[in-house]
Amino acid sequence: MARVLVVEDSPDQARLIAGLLESGGFTAEIAPTGERAIEAMAKSPPDLVVTDLIMPGINGLELVERIKERYPHVPVILMTAFGSGEIAARALQNGAASYVPKRRLHDELVSTVRETLSVAHARREERRIIDYLQDSEHRFVLENDPNLVPPLVAWLQGTIRSRIERFDDTELMQIGIALHEALINAMHHGNLEVSSELRDAGGEVYRELIEQRLKDAGYRDRRVFLTVNLSASELVCVIRDEGPGFDPRSVADPTAPQNLEKVSGRGLYLIWTFMDRVAHNETGNQITLVKQFEKHVEAVH
Amino acid sequence: LTDPDSFDETALTRLQEMVGADVMKEVVELYREHTPQRIEAAREGLRSGVLEHVARAMHTLKSSAAMIGASRVETLASRLEQLATQGRSETLAPQLDELETAAARVESYLRARE
Numbered sequence: 001m002a003r004v005l006v007v008e009d010s011p012d013q014a015r016l017i018a019g020l021l022e023s024g025g026f027t028a029e030i031a032p033t034g035e036r037a038i039e040a041m042a043k044s045p046p047d048l049v050v051t052d053l054i055m056p057g058i059n060g061l062e063l064v065e066r067i068k069e070r071y072p073h074v075p076v077i078l079m080t081a082f083g084s085g086e087i088a089a090r091a092l093q094n095g096a097a098s099y100v101p102k103r104r105l106h107d108e109l110v111s112t113v114r115e116t117l118s119v120a121h122a123r124r125e126e127r128r129i130i131d132y133l134q135d136s137e138h139r140f141v142l143e144n145d146p147n148l149v150p151p152l153v154a155w156l157q158g159t160i161r162s163r164i165e166r167f168d169d170t171e172l173m174q175i176g177i178a179l180h181e182a183l184i185n186a187m188h189h190g191n192l193e194v195s196s197e198l199r200d201a202g203g204e205v206y207r208e209l210i211e212q213r214l215k216d217a218g219y220r221d222r223r224v225f226l227t228v229n230l231s232a233s234e235l236v237c238v239i240r241d242e243g244p245g246f247d248p249r250s251v252a253d254p255t256a257p258q259n260l261e262k263v264s265g266r267g268l269y270l271i272w273t274f275m276d277r278v279a280h281n282e283t284g285n286q287i288t289l290v291k292q293f294e295k296h297v298e299a300v301h
Numbered sequence: 302l303t304d305p306d307s308f309d310e311t312a313l314t315r316l317q318e319m320v321g322a323d324v325m326k327e328v329v330e331l332y333r334e335h336t337p338q339r340i341e342a343a344r345e346g347l348r349s350g351v352l353e354h355v356a357r358a359m360h361t362l363k364s365s366a367a368m369i370g371a372s373r374v375e376t377l378a379s380r381l382e383q384l385a386t387q388g389r390s391e392t393l394a395p396q397l398d399e400l401e402t403a404a405a406r407v408e409s410y411l412r413a414r415e
Binding site (some may be wrong): 009010011012013015016019020022023054056081082083084102103105106 | 312315316319320321324325327328329331332335356357360361363364365367368369379382383386
């Protein structure tokens, strides 16, 4: 059973967050300050940390930086509220794995913890070496099944790891999360045409519509096409769905911290923060993600 | 008392279904214990002119209220946080009074619900 450390100075919120995690099958421990979190981690590092951002003493941003330094394998999820957008944006740039708006904790905390752990664990387990590979292109055709995403992310992380020496673990996790978000977007929003805005009305409605669409061949039989191109200098992932697309200009600026709170834009926000270049095609059914490796040492081969 | 603008009962019920009655009881007790302290911290911040303390207390109260469905308290705390952040101390006192009234309503609702 995975252990989650909850860092939250408000006792009522901390109890509720721990309760939600317990109901999701996790063991939760509470640290009321960043300092106490660091002490607890020194005794026994948890599998994942969920933290508030605005706290007396060490705030969420500093905590993320310290965890990244001492425990790079422990992913951190931020809990955001209106007013903490700026600091959350910086924490994501400095190594946090994901975030959940506090207003959406009941609907999204447990699933975000699960997804983040699946990416983090997969990364640790997948250490295959692909020798003598200079430049490779891989093409996948996927059904609209989110269960396909974690193994695919693990494969990609393992492939990058085997080619680029001393690759930063946090960055590898962030690439994994960006790809995860882009693939889920393509399945749910692209192919099944279930609007992410429905989540604002409650996760139940959102999930029910997905179930319904999966029974309808018109939606179900659409596929997601992923092309991964990996060279020593960069990673390029192109994800295309068979849905009607959307107007990419209609999305609120995904790079603006104030848009962090828009549930519907969360995936795009993470993608834009974690990748070096992001582009949509005109019709909005294809997204290209680019991560450059120049700043890293040369490829192994 | 339970009009949807001031309290979203479904939020509380839904949470209780997720975390169980015992945890929810603890959460509500902690909320009831800490809310007066947060309002007092904001008043103290206003008296001493340290608006950062007002903003911080309201930032916390806003999320605590949102979680249990106290919508009116959440809205007012959020507004107070913004006003304090913008340094607009002249408008804070009447808003804080309004918040206190809304919080008292939630308190009587939660007490009756026990």
